[in-house]
Amino acid sequence: MEATLYVIPGSHPATAVRRMLEAKGVDYKRVDLMPVISRAVLKALRFPGITIPSLRIDGRKLTGSREISRALDEIAPEPPLFPDDPSKRAAVEEAELWGEKVLADAVRRILWNAVKRDKKPLRSYAEGSRLGIPIGLAVATAAPIIAAELRINGVTDEAVRADLANLPGWLDEVDAWIADGTLGGEVPNAADFQIAAGLRLAMTLQDLRPAIEARPAGELALRLVPDFPGDAPPILPAEWLEPLRAGASA
Numbered sequence: 001m002e003a004t005l006y007v008i009p010g011s012h013p014a015t016a017v018r019r020m021l022e023a024k025g026v027d028y029k030r031v032d033l034m035p036v037i038s039r040a041v042l043k044a045l046r047f048p049g050i051t052i053p054s055l056r057i058d059g060r061k062l063t064g065s066r067e068i069s070r071a072l073d074e075i076a077p078e079p080p081l082f083p084d085d086p087s088k089r090a091a092v093e094e095a096e097l098w099g100e101k102v103l104a105d106a107v108r109r110i111l112w113n114a115v116k117r118d119k120k121p122l123r124s125y126a127e128g129s130r131l132g133i134p135i136g137l138a139v140a141t142a143a144p145i146i147a148a149e150l151r152i153n154g155v156t157d158e159a160v161r162a163d164l165a166n167l168p169g170w171l172d173e174v175d176a177w178i179a180d181g182t183l184g185g186e187v188p189n190a191a192d193f194q195i196a197a198g199l200r201l202a203m204t205l206q207d208l209r210p211a212i213e214a215r216p217a218g219e220l221a222l223r224l225v226p227d228f229p230g231d232a233p234p235i236l237p238a239e240w241l242e243p244l245r246a247g248a249s250a
């Protein structure tokens, strides 16, 4: 089976799909793209969308981590990413949707806001990638890409402050899903991979990691995504992080 996965270094939904492919034993070629430039490449390749992850597999072109998880279960059914039982499947689909639309979007906003303040950590997110240009050059010329990503993703300070205030409640939600068995089972499901990858990217920010790593949610993220590039030192304003400290000491 021929598969090519288009990724951006440090992309959490792309990492979710990589781990799904690995779990199913599907070999794939990885193509690393620069953010924003990725849009033109995917358009030129006639994918149905212009976002990462996009996957060419078995003659199909797919864009979107949730579209891909469903297609992978058709193409390579074992081990399944969704349970057979309809009510269990509905719970996994709900958690997966939340992981994509709520958690992953928030983590993306938080990361780009941090990078706007200090772009030096960008280099660490590109570790192990093959962008076709030296990493130093990519980082040195990143300013227009950062500006575009701030716009594309609605990265305002207000939005990011709200995300950080919401994070403790979101972590409680993930812990509750682990407790009720929706997440964290023996065979990882699509929601496990989606949510673990989002949390794992969040944990590359030293500002966030202490609030996540010791809880069931953090353990799930480290178990399913042991390796994730990137390490950002404390960057965000201390007062924005107050809700996390309050949550950690509660």
Ligand SMILES: N[C@@H](CCC(=O)N[C@@H](CS)C(=O)NCC(=O)O)C(=O)O
Residues within 6 Å of the ligand: 008, 011, 012, 013, 014, 035, 036, 037, 038, 039, 050, 051, 052, 053, 063, 064, 065, 066, 100, 108, 152
């Ligand atoms: N929600 C989408 C992810 C869409 C998305 O925003 N992907 C980012 C990478 S994490 C992207 O393509 N960024 C490049 C850009 O928008 O220019 C999914 O789960 O597939």
